[in-house]
Every structure is written in structure tokens, then in C-alpha cells.
Amino acid sequence: MAEKTQNLSIRLLKPDVKPEDSVRQGVQLADWPQFEGAKIATGSVGGNPPSWADFPALAADHKSQLFQRFAFGLIFIFVDNRWFAISFGLGHSKIDPSAIEQDFGLKVVLNTVDHTKLRSADLRTPDANTVSRRSQTSRGSEQTAFDIDPERDIVRGLLGEPKDKSFATKVSGGDALSLRRKVSLNELPDLCSRALTFYGADDYKQQFSWIDQIRHVRDQALIDKLEIKLVEALSQALAADPPATDDIHLAYPTIYDPDKAGWVRFRGFNLNEIYPDLEISHYLSGLKAKNGAAYQDNYLVNHSVQECDETGQVPGESWKIRDCLVFETELDGLASAVVV
Structure with missing residues (x-):
């Protein structure tokens, strides 16, 4: 199958979670023959006229022509003894957040990104009035461009260019790993395997050691x-x-x-x-x-x-x-x- 530039959103399920236990009620999983043991779910949500259709006082026949539907897709593949969920459209909304590894995408990005080519940072400052912000630059920049306070800010996501362009041309991540690259369907298992290896690495400590000063409690x-x-x-x-x-x-x-x-x-x-x-x-x-x-x-x-x-x-x-x-x-x- 020919390679095609694709935006992929990948999540890593917790070790004790299976696909059927990770999806929300009503999502039906089916066997997906592309890979051994793989699962797939597709569907749509909506089907009603959009909420704004009442405001312009549309005639009933005009309003009946407006339908708002959203498609979703979920693929689950088993690689290196771990389940991965790849979502499309609104597929992410069908996954139970408690079933996935927190900061999976962030950890992969930290271990793969070129620290001089960061483009965006999602930060959260817990306080009496919690502040969440997204800082973006017009070109690839050092981390100092984002005014991150390592003693107060929790980094919830980063976007930038990876050092190894064979992995992706652009990577971003928080709980999910988002990447853009040319990829064929049969490359998905290898891509997930590489992501898992990056997730377990500690290369990030060379340029991002400060990120461990404030982080989510795991104990x-x-x-x-x-x-x-x-x-x-x-x-x-x-x-x-x-x-x-x-x-x-x-x-x-x-x-x-x-x-x-x-x-x-x-x-x-x-x-x-x-x-x-x-x-x-x-x-x-x-x-x-x-x-x-x-x-x-x-x-x-x-x-x-x-x-x-x-x-x-x-x-x-x-x-x-x-x-x-x-x-x-x-x-x-x-x-x-x-x-x-």
C-alpha cells in the first residue's frame, strides 16, 4: 500500500486494560483482520439540526435539510505486549481517559523533539486561580521562548520537530501522541513499537531535566x-x-x-x-x-x-x-x- 502523509493520534493503554474495557458505553468493537488480534470501532454521533438553526428562524423545511454528524474511528493493535489505540475524527471522545497512560505522548515528544525547534507549549499553573495557557512561536525555538517556570508550571503538552525525521516530521503530545508523517498501514506496528521505546527512555534529561521538578504524582x-x-x-x-x-x-x-x-x-x-x-x-x-x-x-x-x-x-x-x-x-x- 502506498505511503500517504497522515496525522496520527496514538494512545497507550495501561498494562492491565484491554480494548473492550477502554471504550465508553455503546461503542462496539469488531475484529480487524489487518493485524492479528486487532480491533476496530467506527460510527457517528449527531444527526440532528445544529443548535444555531433556531436563531435565524429558519422555516421547518429549510431546517430539516441541515444535519450535523460527526464520524469517529478507533483502531486497537497489540504490539510488544501492550495495547495501542489509534483514533480518527472524534474517536478520542470514545476512550475512557482512565484507561490510558498519562503523559505518554509528552514523554515521547520529550525524548524525540529537537529542543531548538519547539513550536508550542501547553502549560498549567496550579494555584488559587489555576491558569492554563498555550504559548506558540512563529518558528522553531528554544524552550526559553515559552517562559516556563520549572518550579510552578506543569507542562501538559509540547509540539515541535523531531531530531529523527524517519519517526515523524512533526510531533506533539500530552496524554496522546500526535505525529505527522508519510506512513502506510502496515507500518503502524513498527511505529507504535518505536513510540513505546521512546516512552521508556530518559534521553529527555539532557535538555529537559527541569520537567521532573513538578509533575503528576504516580505513587x-x-x-x-x-x-x-x-x-x-x-x-x-x-x-x-x-x-x-x-x-x-x-x-x-x-x-x-x-x-x-x-x-x-x-x-x-x-x-x-x-x-x-x-x-x-x-x-x-x-x-x-x-x-x-x-x-x-x-x-x-x-x-x-x-x-x-x-x-x-x-x-x-x-x-x-x-x-x-x-x-x-x-x-x-x-x-x-x-x-x-
């Missing part, structure tokens, strides 16, 4: 302790009337694009309201109205935030509520830790 015992304190704080906030939100807030875990879906809704506890902003007060007030004043630890993974339009339709990105919470605390008498 599960420490995460459990932090989540206990978070649940206690949420229980206290929920018990107040109205719910108290001074020490906890919500922030998008990625750079938010309001043009894609300008509203949000909370899922997991039968709340039908939609909101124009992501606010902790909306979440706690809605939760209190539905479930009372007790906050349970399973809410952190069972509740989620989902982008939508003003009618509550057109599903966009979705994140577990735990991934959107920002809470600063001291743990075991050590320096403050931030749960994000």
Missing part, C-alpha cells in the same frame, strides 16, 4: 492519602449551606476551546442542568440537590464533566471530576501538595 499510596484529604474537604464544603467553595475549584485538565462546546454538564448523578462555565459551586449545588450532604470517595471517578452545546447535545470532551479538581493541602507535614 498510588500517596495518591490514596491525597484523595482521602480531598474527599474530606469536599464533604465539608458540601455540608455547608450554601456549599463552601473557597479552598477547592474546578479547572479544565486541557486547554479549553469554547468554540467547540461552550457549555458543560455533570454526569454520573442524574443532573440534567447545563452550565456556561465550569464552576465548583454548580457541581456541589447540583450534587447536594440530588444526593444530600455526604460526599463519597467513589464520586471522584463515577462523576464526570462533559462539554456540550446549549441544548445539552453534541458530546465533546469528557473528564472524570477527579481530573478537574484543584485542591492544595499539606500532607504528613511536608510541603503543600496539589491535587489536580
Whole structure:
């Protein structure tokens, strides 16, 4: 098969997760004969007139001609004893974020990118008012061009040119690895294998050693302790009337694009309201109205935030509520830790 320039979005499933356990409810996987054991899912979402069709007061027959549909595709291949998910269109929205390795794409980019040819950086500064920003340059630049504070900023994504052009002509990554290159279908396994090798390397320490100064906690015992304190704080906030939100807030875990879906809704506890902003007060007030004043630890993974339009339709990105919470605390008498 001829090579074609393709934008690929690749995610690495956690070691104990299989494809059928990584997709959202309603996604049907089928065998994909291109590679042994591979799986595929395709489909579309939408099919209704766009929400803006009401505003210009279109006639019913005119409105009936407008249909908004979005296609998605997901491919799962097993390489080097790990499952990889390659998404197309809205395929990424059909993957459960908890099923994939966090920072997989970022780690690959750090180990492959030419540090003098960076083009974009997604940064997050956790604070009483969490700031997320994307800094871009008009040409390839050193990391100093992005004003990164290694003691305060969490790097959530980088884009640039790789040193080895046989891997890609452009790479970017956060949790997912995005790359652009000429590729044929039969090259996918080798490409995933190379990405996995880069993921496990530590070459990044030569130019990006500072990135380890502030990063996501990986130790599960420490995460459990932090989540206990978070649940206690949420229980206290929920018990107040109205719910108290001074020490906890919500922030998008990625750079938010309001043009894609300008509203949000909370899922997991039968709340039908939609909101124009992501606010902790909306979440706690809605939760209190539905479930009372007790906050349970399973809410952190069972509740989620989902982008939508003003009618509550057109599903966009979705994140577990735990991934959107920002809470600063001291743990075991050590320096403050931030749960994000």
C-alpha cells in the first residue's frame, strides 16, 4: 500500500486494560483482520439540526435539510505486549481517559523533539486561580521562548520537530501522541513499537531535566492519602449551606476551546442542568440537590464533566471530576501538595 502523509493520534493503554474495557458505553468493537488480534470501532454521533438553526428562524423545511454528524474511528493493535489505540475524527471522545497512560505522548515528544525547534507549549499553573495557557512561536525555538517556570508550571503538552525525521516530521503530545508523517498501514506496528521505546527512555534529561521538578504524582499510596484529604474537604464544603467553595475549584485538565462546546454538564448523578462555565459551586449545588450532604470517595471517578452545546447535545470532551479538581493541602507535614 502506498505511503500517504497522515496525522496520527496514538494512545497507550495501561498494562492491565484491554480494548473492550477502554471504550465508553455503546461503542462496539469488531475484529480487524489487518493485524492479528486487532480491533476496530467506527460510527457517528449527531444527526440532528445544529443548535444555531433556531436563531435565524429558519422555516421547518429549510431546517430539516441541515444535519450535523460527526464520524469517529478507533483502531486497537497489540504490539510488544501492550495495547495501542489509534483514533480518527472524534474517536478520542470514545476512550475512557482512565484507561490510558498519562503523559505518554509528552514523554515521547520529550525524548524525540529537537529542543531548538519547539513550536508550542501547553502549560498549567496550579494555584488559587489555576491558569492554563498555550504559548506558540512563529518558528522553531528554544524552550526559553515559552517562559516556563520549572518550579510552578506543569507542562501538559509540547509540539515541535523531531531530531529523527524517519519517526515523524512533526510531533506533539500530552496524554496522546500526535505525529505527522508519510506512513502506510502496515507500518503502524513498527511505529507504535518505536513510540513505546521512546516512552521508556530518559534521553529527555539532557535538555529537559527541569520537567521532573513538578509533575503528576504516580505513587498510588500517596495518591490514596491525597484523595482521602480531598474527599474530606469536599464533604465539608458540601455540608455547608450554601456549599463552601473557597479552598477547592474546578479547572479544565486541557486547554479549553469554547468554540467547540461552550457549555458543560455533570454526569454520573442524574443532573440534567447545563452550565456556561465550569464552576465548583454548580457541581456541589447540583450534587447536594440530588444526593444530600455526604460526599463519597467513589464520586471522584463515577462523576464526570462533559462539554456540550446549549441544548445539552453534541458530546465533546469528557473528564472524570477527579481530573478537574484543584485542591492544595499539606500532607504528613511536608510541603503543600496539589491535587489536580
